[in-house]
Amino acid sequence: MINAEAVGWRVGGAQILDDVSLTVGAGELLGIIGPNGAGKSSFVNILSGVTRPSSGRIMLQGKEVTDASATRRARMGLARSFQTSALFDGLTAGENVRLAVQAAGSAVLSPFRGAGSATSEVIDSLLTRVRMPGRARTLARDLSHGDRRKLELAMALASEPAVLLLDEPMAGVSAEDVDGLTEIIGEVRDSGVAVAMVEHHMHVVLGLADRVAVLHHGQLLAVGAPPEVTGDERVQQAYLGEAL
Ligand SMILES: Nc1ncnc2c1ncn2[C@@H]1O[C@H](COP(=O)(O)OP(=O)(O)OP(=O)(O)O)[C@@H](O)[C@H]1O
Secondary structure: OEEEEEEEEEEOOEEEEEEEEEEEOOOOEEEEEOOOOOOHHHHHHHHHOOOOOOEEEEEEOOEEOOOOOHHHHHHOOEEEEOOOOOOOOOOEHHHHHHHHHHHHHHHOOOOOOOOOOOOHHHHHHHHHHOOOOOOOOOEHHHOOHHHHHHHHHHHHHOOOOOEEEEEOOOOOOOHHHHHHHHHHHHHHHHOOOEEEEEOOOHHHHHHHOOEEEEEEOOEEEEEEOHHHHHOOHHHHHHOOOOOO
């Protein structure tokens, strides 16, 4: 669904990413881990079109998108969530989702297309998908941190993406909400979406991911099933002292 081929990114003389090749297939969840500053967010930015790589190419559903804008990639079925919250605090959860559905409807060929259109059923079904039924009228600013992250996920799903990129979806979320979010993200993967997820909660990544990629100093140190990766000596060295 999405392939990075030999991606490199240099900024001001620093090699932030070096020869990174990764693939995520439909219905697969790729966990991306690595120590702070390893290049994980930079890589997600390159996949989503926020940043252009200095070398290599990005393929989305078989088409090259290396130079395509983030908007064009969204039209081609890619959605992402950001590390920082992208919600409108003064609007309700339902209004936030409505905006996302309308934005998707204007950009993407979807059943929701056209209408100033987001019906309450569509909004309710997205909120139900993220286990927030009945929260449509709650102001975003009054939601718990965990519910805010779920709402962001509902908004990312509004375009019915084929590929979903998640940058630390559990950041700052309570342990109880981590379990809920983990289940929701697993269901999204099981529905056939290709999911790439950067996440620091190691037990979540190792429990949820089909494959895990480890970035270290901008290079791909290892990629494979979770037990293969945690058993890799170079990975253990990179995380020296940290429990994997
Ligand atoms: N626009 C930029 N210009 C210069 N350097 C950058 C830029 N963006 C990121 N970097 C540098 O690239 C390196 C990788 O950063 P990045 O945020 O991708 O790492 P990360 O693995 O996501 O880290 P974290 O886990 O802390 O979020 C860091 O050294 C960072 O300072």
